[in-house]
Amino acid sequence: MAAMIRLHNTLSGRVEEFVPIESGSVKLYTCGPTVYDFPHIGNWRSYVFEDLLKRLFLYRGFRVLHVMNITDVDDKTIRGANAKGVGLDEYTQPFIEAFARDRDVLAILPADVYPRATAHIEEMVGLIETLLEKDFAYRKDGSIYFAIDKFPAYGRLSKINREDLRPGSHSDADEYAKESVHDFALWKAPKEGEPVWETRIGPGRPGWHIECSAMSSKYLGRTFDIHCGGVDNIFPHHENEIAQSEAANGVKFVNYWVHGHHLVVDGEKMSKSKGNFYTLTDILARGYDPLDVRYLLVATHYRKMLNFTFEALDQARTARRRIGNFLGELRAAAQDGPSDPAVVRMVDEARAGFVAGLEDDLNISEALAAVFTLIKSAYPLLQCGGISGPDALTIASFFAEVDEVVAVKPAPLPREQLEAEILNKIEARQKARADRDFKRADGIRDELLEAGIVLEDTKDGVRWKKAGPPKS
Ligand SMILES: [Zn+2]
Numbered sequence: 001m002a003a004m005i006r007l008h009n010t011l012s013g014r015v016e017e018f019v020p021i022e023s024g025s026v027k028l029y030t031c032g033p034t035v036y037d038f039p040h041i042g043n044w045r046s047y048v049f050e051d052l053l054k055r056l057f058l059y060r061g062f063r064v065l066h067v068m069n070i071t072d073v074d075d076k077t078i079r080g081a082n083a084k085g086v087g088l089d090e091y092t093q094p095f096i097e098a099f100a101r102d103r104d105v106l107a108i109l110p111a112d113v114y115p116r117a118t119a120h121i122e123e124m125v126g127l128i129e130t131l132l133e134k135d136f137a138y139r140k141d142g143s144i145y146f147a148i149d150k151f152p153a154y155g156r157l158s159k160i161n162r163e164d165l166r167p168g169s170h171s172d173a174d175e176y177a178k179e180s181v182h183d184f185a186l187w188k189a190p191k192e193g194e195p196v197w198e199t200r201i202g203p204g205r206p207g208w209h210i211e212c213s214a215m216s217s218k219y220l221g222r223t224f225d226i227h228c229g230g231v232d233n234i235f236p237h238h239e240n241e242i243a244q245s246e247a248a249n250g251v252k253f254v255n256y257w258v259h260g261h262h263l264v265v266d267g268e269k270m271s272k273s274k275g276n277f278y279t280l281t282d283i284l285a286r287g288y289d290p291l292d293v294r295y296l297l298v299a300t301h302y303r304k305m306l307n308f309t310f311e312a313l314d315q316a317r318t319a320r321r322r323i324g325n326f327l328g329e330l331r332a333a334a335q336d337g338p339s340d341p342a343v344v345r346m347v348d349e350a351r352a353g354f355v356a357g358l359e360d361d362l363n364i365s366e367a368l369a370a371v372f373t374l375i376k377s378a379y380p381l382l383q384c385g386g387i388s389g390p391d392a393l394t395i396a397s398f399f400a401e402v403d404e405v406v407a408v409k410p411a412p413l414p415r416e417q418l419e420a421e422i423l424n425k426i427e428a429r430q431k432a433r434a435d436r437d438f439k440r441a442d443g444i445r446d447e448l449l450e451a452g453i454v455l456e457d458t459k460d461g462v463r464w465k466k467a468g469p470p471k472s
Contacts, residue, residue: 003060005359007053007226008303010234010257011157015361018256020225025063027224028054029216029254031233032068032114035095036076038279041293041308042263042270044106046230048294049260049302049362051108053228055405056358058109067219068111070096073118073195074208075174082193088118102280105290106297107407115215117206123214124206125199127248128186132201136247142189142202145170148181151243155181157257158235174208178235186210186244209240213253217245227254231261260302266309283313292317295408302362318447320410326375327399328412329382330392337388343381344391347398350374354402371402422453426462429455 005018020026030050033039039047057064071077072092081091103110117124128144131137136150148154149167160181170183185207190196196203216224222245229238238257245253262269265276283293296316300306353370357363378395381387387395403409412418425444432441445455448464456463 003062003359005056005060006361007256007258008361010259011254013159016256018225020062021223021255024061025065026057026226027220028057028064028066028226028228029212029220029224030066030068030111030227031212031229031237032070032111033095033099034071034074034076035092035099036074036080038095038098038281039102040270041265041278041280041283041297042230044102044280044293045263045297045306046228046260047103047108048106048297050228051407052298052302052358052362052364052405053226053258054109055407056362059401059405060355060359065220066109066111067113067115067216069212069215070099070114070116071208071211072096072116073205078194088195105280105284106294107291107409113219115219117211117215120211120215120218121197121199121206123218124210125201127210127214127217127244128201130248131186131244134247136243137186140170142204143172143185144187144201145183146186146240146243146247147183148243151247153246154243155239157242158239160235160239172207176236181236184209184236184240209237210244212237212241213244213248216241217249222249223252224254226256226258228258228260231259234259261305263297263306263308265307267307278308286310288313288317291408292320295320295406298406298408299364299368301364320408321412323371323375323399323408323410324412326379327396327410330378330387330395333382333386334389334392335386337386337390339388339390339394343378343387344394346374346377347394351398351401358405368406371399374398422448422464426455426464430462
């Protein structure tokens with residue numbers, strides 16, 4: 001099957017067929033962490049969706065050159081360093097390390113390059129010089145601003161009404177609302193308590209947006225294939241990146257803009273004051289496997305709002321274990337015998353469904369449905385007389401392929417742990433029944449059923465057994 005990947009392009013507002021600039025290769029830029037704090041679960045959602053996209057390309061035979069910036073100088077990092085009374089480097093280093101650690105724990109493939117803003121001041125200065133020469137930028141009180149009215153395409157990505165533009169009004173803030181669209185700072189004049197670089201365009205420090213324009217072009221070229229980020233990056237960050245790069249270089253900056261949607265917690269926007277703000281460490285402290293977290297993040301389509309709840313995380317854990325348990329049983333059931341063409345066909349169908357789903361703008365629900373359908377169809381074979389070694393291998397290798405992309409390493413629960421957990425649940429169900437809380441009792445029974453465990457109430461007490469082929 002030749003790859004035909006379709007992606008939603010924010011620029012056109014449509015799902016488009018992906019056509020690479022250079023056949024068989026993808027140049028990908030994803031906005032990286034601003035290292036002023038530990039990333040929260042919403043940040044990880046973006047990074048995990050970008051990882052799914054990248055892994056799909058790799059799985060479909062593309063070469064991927066992936067660049068992710070590290071924002072180690074901006075309003076927030078400077079504020080944080082000053083509050084703590086330390087230098088910028090000292091302040092950001094632990095967050096850079098924590099980012100790499102959590103990334104590995106979540107099985108996110110590392111980018112090829114992690115350029116740091118503070119190491120690319122020279123490139124940013126060069127770009128700003130070009131913008132000054134071409135008259136897209138102007139100086140004011142030691143700072144340099146981008147004149148948005150000089151760039152007619154301004155607002156195309158975020159669909160800003162050009163009549164709302166207020167050319168000439170400007171601000172030094174890195175982040176601002178769509179309602180106050182204005183000329184933005186490329187270079188900020190020296191200020192008390194801020195780091196200063198002495199450069200050809202004068203002393204000062206870069207604005208936030210210029211770093212991504214300068215560093216993406218350095219590593220990926222002036223025009224590259226895909227730029228990703230969260231929807232909150234669309235304005236002003238990505239809009240400004242386009243303006244800077246296209247004004248300076250005179251060529252299209254990026255062919256496909258792909259944005260991941262927000263994550264909310266219990267239906268509400270995450271905030272430290274509401275107490276619903278989670279880092280990965282907070283969640284793992286509750287005993288979850290990081291790959292359960294990854295499963296949850298990966299299993300909702302990237303353009304849908306993801307509502308993070310611990311209930312949803314439990315369900316993700318159950319789903320991941322269902323795959324793991326199936327693979328464990330598959331291994332145990334394999335025996336001598338010839339290959340059955342029906343099994344090969346079943347796996348081919350599952351693969352086709354998995355690939356078709358992902359190639360359709362990362363439709364993960366469809367892709368995973370193909371995987372679970374295969375599990376349902378294969379269970380009867382495991383139970384009625386086993387499955388031949390070659391067929392078990394065919395199925396297992398397909399699951400290995402799936403995991404190249406989804407990367408949740410489904411592992412069955414160890415037998416003792418599984419039994420202990422089932423017995424705990426049975427006990428909780430008995431207690432609920434004694435309290436006449438039948439809703440809860442039934443809920444526990446259904447939960448076990450989801451995990452492939454059937455309860456039987458006998459006169460000698462409750463017994464459990466592995467479910468037969470799950471009903472569809
Ligand atoms: Zn960026």
